[in-house]
Amino acid sequence: MQGDGMTLSAPVMFIGLLLGFFLCFYGYVAKRLLVSIRSIFAGSLVFLAIALLLSQQQSLLQSLASPTPLTELWNVIFNTQDYTGVLINLLSFSVGGLLLFYLSRTKSNSLQLVVASFTGVSMGLVIFLLILGFLPLQTSFVIFLILQVIILAYCLIRFTSYMALESAIAGSLIVAYLLSQFWYLGFWLFFALWAILAFLGILNQMHRLGHRKQSKEQANG
Secondary structure (H helix, E strand, O other): OOOHHHHHHHHHHHHHHHHHHHHHHHHHHHHHHHHHHHHHHHHHHHHHHHHHHHHOHHHHHHHHOOOOHHHHHHHHHOOOOOHHHHHHHHHHHHHHHHHHHHHHOOOOHHHHHHHHHHHHHHHHHHHHHHHHOOOOHHHHHHHHHHHHHHHHHHHHHOHHHHHHHHHHHHHHHHHHHHHHHHHOOOHHHHHHHHHHHHHHHHHHHHHHHHHHHHHHHHHHO
């Protein structure tokens, strides 16, 4: 049953659901916009990771091996006793996002491969951080390497399909989260709703991409 406190958030809920359903089922339509937005996140995350590996490697490894890796990682990035390190991290984050956003707006095939590579690597890093909250560092790293190879290969070979897949997953998460908050659903109902929406969204987007490809081939043939 819905809560009274959610009435004030009705406009936010409505807009969020519209955005979520659009991303889930029709994200492929806005591929260029999504790639531009996604490239900012990918460039920022990868450049920040590189900066941490080069300038704060020891602290980085210690934070990842700690019982609370995300909290410790945050403390490493924003270490109040190392203002130079914080500045390097912020500059890397900003420059990386802006640079990849610029590259995503070009039409060069070679530069698009760079954007696809960064997109795949950034998703691998996100998955690694999520897994790290449940598994030891060594196990998480092995799983990360396996998934990273798969994701990166898929990005480089079928980037359009990958963006549609990622859009469906993200959109279904938004819808499932908003509905679970509105109706006070438990975790397993949230998970089931997300899985069903993600599955349907992926099927719809892949089907439409395939149909669009066939139409182009017939027009050119």
